[in-house]
Amino acid sequence: MALESASxxxxxxxxxxxxxxxxxxxxxxxxxxxxxxxxxxxxxxxxDMGALDRGLWCSWPDTMEIYExxxxxxxxxxxxxxxxxxxxIVDRFFMQIHRIYFHDCALTGRLLHDPPTAILAPFIGVPVxxxxxxxxxxxxxxxxxxxxx
Numbered sequence: 621m622a623l624e625s626a627s628x629x630x631x632x633x634x635x636x637x638x639x640x641x642x643x644x645x646x647x648x649x650x651x652x653x654x655x656x657x658x659x660x661x662x663x664x665x666x667x668d669m670g671a672l673d674r675g676l677w678c679s680w681p682d683t684m685e686i687y688e689x690x691x692x693x694x695x696x697x698x699x700x701x702x703x704x705x706x707x708x709i710v711d712r713f714f715m716q717i718h719r720i721y722f723h724d725c726a727l728t729g730r731l732l733h734d735p736p737t738a739i740l741a742p743f744i745g746v747p748v749x750x751x752x753x754x755x756x757x758x759x760x761x762x763x764x765x766x767x768x769x
Contacts, residue, residue, distance in 0.1 A: 648703035656701060657713055661693035669721055678725035690717070 668686040669677065676682040694713065698705035734740060 648707075649701060650703070650709055653698065653701050653703045654709050654713070656697050657694050657710070660697060661690055662713075662717075664693065665690045665717065677721055 665686060668689070669683075672682060672686070694710050695705050698707070698710070703709075
């Protein structure tokens with residue numbers, strides 16, 4: 621009897637979770653969402669980028685507000701049509717935007733580079749000094765054998 625009630629409880633919990641999750645998973649109409657971000661978000665982005673001088677398209681300070689607006693728009697539309705965000709549709713959408721508007725932008729400024737020496741030196745020097753100090757301590761301690769079992 622206890623085994624049956626435990627099984628029924630597990631089944632009930634699974635059904636309860638499924639009832640909460642499945643409507644939100646199946647609620648997203650991908651085609652409608654793709655058209656909506658294409659019509660709403662892309663149109664405003666194109667208008668804003670058209671108003672910006674083409675020579676400034678690769679300048680992050682000049683395009684940051686427009687780009688953030690596009691990102692926020694895709695998020696807001698996803699909320700309204702009950703889709704997860706980010707998703708594959710958004711990824712493809714932004715890849716298309718980058719192919720159209722930012723394909724000529726150089727990677728300078730976005731490439732990884734070493735930190736300044738003033739920051740890097742302590743992160744290298746301290747472990748080296750600790751290693752040397754510990755080595756010297758072990759050697760010194762191994763030469764003093766009195767008091768060691």
